[in-house]
Amino acid sequence: VNPTVIRKSDTGSVRSVHRRAVDGDRNALARLLTVIESEPATASPAVWSNTGDAQIIGITGPAGAGKSTLTSALLTQLRGKDLPVAVLAVDPSSPYTGGAVLGDRLRMARHTLDPGVFMRSISARGHHGGLAASVPLAIRALESAGFAYVLIETVGVGQAEIDIVKFADTVVVVLAPGWGDGVQAMKAGLLEIADILVVNKADRPGLAQTTAELRALHTQVRGSVDHSPVSIVETVATDDKGLPELLDALSAHRDVLLQASGALLRERRGRAAAEHIRFALGVEMERRRDAILDSPAFAHEVTAVTERKTDPWTAALRLIITRSPEV
């Protein structure tokens, strides 16, 4: 078997690639992520067979808040602990995928030669137009490959991005002073999902007001949803200002997650698992529908309906029921 080729549905090959990825082979990891993107169902059992102990950190926020600069600065801070870090950049609006994008960014370029950093862009556009069912699996693959931190950075702040950061253990929302008002962030659903609010570009005017407003709004929004406390951290990512404080906030949130034998972490991962299965169900059912539409049985029913020998809904039900469930 040519090791550079993974045949469709060849779970054996995927297992071997995954084993090498877990053993630290970064090329194998990159290949595994490619398989995950195109055939998540095939990759899933292998990926799930290994546990890990990463803190999954989701980073989101509106354009212009300095998200990507902050991600890069955070990467530098985390690497100061000499633990391996993975960065997954997700752009739900782009069908583009591959490993190059992140490393091409000026800010990220300095990390490309660091063997303790793994960077990857992933398309969040699923095969059927929906949200990428592969994103949560990619996160687990990185965790199982032994990274201590997995950063997920989203490009925009739409519903798709919010759905993605829900797979994180700790959600960091990056805003800037004067970015609209806190009310905008609240409307966008950002405050509801934030565990840590970063007010980046803290050297800009309006800082105190923005911070105060965010604190008030967050308490209001989150109070009823979840009882984990929020930290608001003010940063100037271009100068690494506030980054140690952000590191502390991340560590503190990790402690909260692990309290009471990890009750909150388990709750979050349970929610992520439910969402993951829901994604997978959607993809698998679409695949079944497409298979039905391509089948001779479908063409047969069309003729029967046209000739009024049956009606369209009875035909549809028959196609679903008689379809072998294994296909």
Next chain:
Amino acid sequence: VNPTVIRKSDTGSVRSVHRRAVDGDRNALARLLTVIESEPATASPAVWSNTGDAQIIGITGPAGAGKSTLTSALLTQLRGKDLPVAVLAVDPSSPYTGGAVLGDRLRMARHTLDPGVFMRSISARGHHGGLAASVPLAIRALESAGFAYVLIETVGVGQAEIDIVKFADTVVVVLAPGWGDGVQAMKAGLLEIADILVVNKADRPGLAQTTAELRALHTQVRGSVDHSPVSIVETVATDDKGLPELLDALSAHRDVLLQASGALLRERRGRAAAEHIRFALGVEMERRRDAILDSPAFAHEVTAVTERKTDPWTAALRLIITRSPEV
């Protein structure tokens, strides 16, 4: 059994309501359309059991072209033949439904007392956010109730509207001189679906140019798709000008459909049947997915995935396969 109540999935009651609708009971017909909107799968066998012989006329076009005035004027013309006419107004962007909307329109008001005219608005927003799977069934219900003409008028010109008029035998696209240019209509996919192009408001400047441009573009677009000829009719619907010519064009298109033992009509209805089954499949599969997500088995799989006893994709496949197909 209280005749005003139709229990869920009571195909017997639906059959009896349908029988009365076919016998000319307009209240029964209105009730049947309500059942179709909420439970198309239940209504479908009864509706499909009766044939009919209507010309299904789809009317679409951009806002401002005078679609609804034209529909009303056409209604008057068609009624001149003393044959019953049904009008179905479809607004894919509105969840609003009911019989009142059409009759409330000033132009349509004069038809409300005519017993040979049946008007109905129908929501095209399906239960699962998709296109209304009930629209094609409503069309067939009106046909089986003995109408000679079924006019389907759409409100906008998005993809949803284009999908709806595809259920028509004859598609009338209404434009106005100076409505952008013909190129706009081409880009919107309107020329591709038009069997008859109406240039309404023909008393406005730019008529000759618009008509010439449309003729050239239509030949270009349609030439490769379908060989049925296009008619371009110039109308001033507010004065009934050009309406007899439109009637002739509709009749001529009907003749084309019936040529060669109705080969083209059969082809169109075959395509409509395929689309109808596709709609029904989508709705039924979504219903199944929702049922799975609500089931105790789903909760069980979530726990198993969270505890890493299984993986999300294996869990999803198991939920689909073990799900009783009848539910």
